[in-house]
Amino acid sequence: MVIAIVAATILLGACSSQADDRPTMTGVLAASSDTDWRKPSPDFLLYMELPSGQIIMELAPDFAPNVIENIRLLTHSNYFSSSVILRSQENYVAQWGDPNDETGNAQPFGDAAEKIEAEFYRGSAGLNFVGLDSRDPYADEVGFVDGFPVGKDSDSGRSWLTHCYGMLGVARGTAPDSGNGSSLYVITGHAPRQLDRNVVLIGRVIQGMELLTTLPRGTGPLGFYENRDEQLPLNSLRFAKDLPESERVDIEILRTDTDTFSRLVESRRYRAEEWFVDPVGKIDLCNVPLPVRIAG
Amino acid sequence: MVIAIVAATILLGACSSQADDRPTMTGVLAASSDTDWRKPSPDFLLYMELPSGQIIMELAPDFAPNVIENIRLLTHSNYFSSSVILRSQENYVAQWGDPNDETGNAQPFGDAAEKIEAEFYRGSAGLNFVGLDSRDPYADEVGFVDGFPVGKDSDSGRSWLTHCYGMLGVARGTAPDSGNGSSLYVITGHAPRQLDRNVVLIGRVIQGMELLTTLPRGTGPLGFYENRDEQLPLNSLRFAKDLPESERVDIEILRTDTDTFSRLVESRRYRAEEWFVDPVGKIDLCNVPLPVRIAG
Numbered sequence: 001m002v003i004a005i006v007a008a009t010i011l012l013g014a015c016s017s018q019a020d021d022r023p024t025m026t027g028v029l030a031a032s033s034d035t036d037w038r039k040p041s042p043d044f045l046l047y048m049e050l051p052s053g054q055i056i057m058e059l060a061p062d063f064a065p066n067v068i069e070n071i072r073l074l075t076h077s078n079y080f081s082s083s084v085i086l087r088s089q090e091n092y093v094a095q096w097g098d099p100n101d102e103t104g105n106a107q108p109f110g111d112a113a114e115k116i117e118a119e120f121y122r123g124s125a126g127l128n129f130v131g132l133d134s135r136d137p138y139a140d141e142v143g144f145v146d147g148f149p150v151g152k153d154s155d156s157g158r159s160w161l162t163h164c165y166g167m168l169g170v171a172r173g174t175a176p177d178s179g180n181g182s183s184l185y186v187i188t189g190h191a192p193r194q195l196d197r198n199v200v201l202i203g204r205v206i207q208g209m210e211l212l213t214t215l216p217r218g219t220g221p222l223g224f225y226e227n228r229d230e231q232l233p234l235n236s237l238r239f240a241k242d243l244p245e246s247e248r249v250d251i252e253i254l255r256t257d258t259d260t261f262s263r264l265v266e267s268r269r270y271r272a273e274e275w276f277v278d279p280v281g282k283i284d285l286c287n288v289p290l291p292v293r294i295a296g
Numbered sequence: 297m298v299i300a301i302v303a304a305t306i307l308l309g310a311c312s313s314q315a316d317d318r319p320t321m322t323g324v325l326a327a328s329s330d331t332d333w334r335k336p337s338p339d340f341l342l343y344m345e346l347p348s349g350q351i352i353m354e355l356a357p358d359f360a361p362n363v364i365e366n367i368r369l370l371t372h373s374n375y376f377s378s379s380v381i382l383r384s385q386e387n388y389v390a391q392w393g394d395p396n397d398e399t400g401n402a403q404p405f406g407d408a409a410e411k412i413e414a415e416f417y418r419g420s421a422g423l424n425f426v427g428l429d430s431r432d433p434y435a436d437e438v439g440f441v442d443g444f445p446v447g448k449d450s451d452s453g454r455s456w457l458t459h460c461y462g463m464l465g466v467a468r469g470t471a472p473d474s475g476n477g478s479s480l481y482v483i484t485g486h487a488p489r490q491l492d493r494n495v496v497l498i499g500r501v502i503q504g505m506e507l508l509t510t511l512p513r514g515t516g517p518l519g520f521y522e523n524r525d526e527q528l529p530l531n532s533l534r535f536a537k538d539l540p541e542s543e544r545v546d547i548e549i550l551r552t553d554t555d556t557f558s559r560l561v562e563s564r565r566y567r568a569e570e571w572f573v574d575p576v577g578k579i580d581l582c583n584v585p586l587p588v589r590i591a592g
Contacts, residue, residue: 090509134433136433137432137580174571190460190485190582190583194564196574198574213386213509271490275494278493287490
């Protein structure tokens with residue numbers, strides 16, 4: 001048995017040969033045109049520097065404008081300079097914030113608010129929603145808005161970002177308005193969709209996700225680190241807009257309102273690659289890839 | 297703002313106070329009786345020792361008896377003594393096997409077969425199936441059989457294990473019968489359910505999952521490690537039955553065919569904890585916890 005060949009084709013049909021005329025993801029992306037890609041606004045890109053490397057996150061101001069603005073104020077008052085990774089819980093989340101928050105040494109908020117009315121959902125009107133044909137366990141309808149996974153309810157007329165792997169959210173206490181953006185989390189496990197509309201999501205990780213998923217798990221309750229020396233410090237957390245051009249990565253994201261994206265979804269719904277015995281024919285929201293590339 | 301309290305209640309309602317009379321997971325487990333738990337058979341427990349620690353996996357002979365038997369033969373001929381972690385792909389899988397498989401130094405198979413007819417599914421008759429009321433994106437019906445997540449199709453009369461986080465499967469090449477158990481993988485990301493019925497699942501990790509999820513991601517295609525010195529060696533891979541009693545962990549698993557498990561599912565469907573603004577009322581197959589405890 002030839003494992004290296006096995007290995008190269010195993011578990012990801014995109015790299016194996018094509019069995020019929022349906023497109024594969026590799027083929028769809030190769031055929032994309034430059035207009036299928038967009039450059040995210042530096043106003044809504046967050047760069048987080050850890051000792052282990054850089055994480056880039058795109059924010060979704062259509063869904064949580066107020067808390068995103070509060071985070072901008074926090075970055076401008078240097079709030080995150082004393083922040084650390086507080087927690088890494090297996091199959092769940094990584095979370096960062098000020099470890100001295102409870103003490104007299106808490107980092108000052110500057111012009112930022114300590115309470116923000118929770119932006120758990122918004123009205124569906126005015127969103128650039130592209131539906132996904134999928135039987136979702138949690139939402140009546142699902143799809144994408146400008147690169148973010150979204151749930152939608154016709155009766156209430158509401159839409160919300162969904163807790164897929166890699167989504168970025170605002171930690172909160174029991175009071176819904178206690179999520180002010182001073183402590184953030186990223187989903188590092190199977191989509192915990194029960195959190196949808198219970199916590200405010202504000203965006204997603206588009207680069208460096210592995211720096212969060214490979215963090216040692218904390219041994220305290222909920223994956224909190226029990227000792228200060230286990231807490232990895234944030235070197236910085238800044239908006240791209242506040243960085244010199246030379247420090248910005250020229251990143252591009254596939255538009256979700258394009259024919260190319262529709263074809264991409266279909267290539268992942270029907271698996272044309274020879275490796276697949278059963279071509280599936282189904283897909284779920286959090287399994288749709290949202291491609292990112294470095295320009296040039 | 298009081299982050300330590302926030303932190304303790306955040307994102308996991310089970311630890312926060314209860315808002316109504318519905319049960320929480322903590323309460324359901326505290327009220328469980330000893331008969332709600334079972335000791336898995338040492339014939340179907342795999343112990344894998346990595347330099348970083350121990351991983352324990354429970355096997356599901358009801359679904360893949362032949363390849364499980366082949367793995368037993370491989371362990372008896374010491375096949376895995378030269379195996380390493382070959383691959384860690386972000387949001388997908390960790391995989392191990394013989395790095396010399398393609399060379400003249402391939403580990404011999406002993407009495408084990410090199411080809412095994414793929415056990416992608418089986419007939420539903422005779423299974424101890426407990427249904428889950430959930431709108432599943434991939435399967436007509438879903439539920440549990442003796443602690444494993446299962447999909448079911450009434451028309452074909454078939455059932456199969458599903459690719460949830462932590463599930464253990466048999467790597468294969470393009471030929472369906474090439475999955476002989478000499479290379480195995482564990483799901484370390486959002487459930488890739490498109491693999492259901494395309495690869496043979498044989499069980500799940502019940503202890504030590506974090507040792508696999510925190511592995512550095514391989515930098516080669518599909519997360520393969522590009523250099524030999526990145527490949528973590530397996531110190532051993534053995535069935536519990538072949539270990540001295542003193543080296544076995546006295547592990548217990550919550551039975552899924554009990555009222556306690558039904559109550560557990562309901563406690564995760566309707567989130568009674570005060571922290572939840574929206575009690576959800578929905579659940580998906582791969583978000584149902586399958587509790588494990590050390591006896592005594």
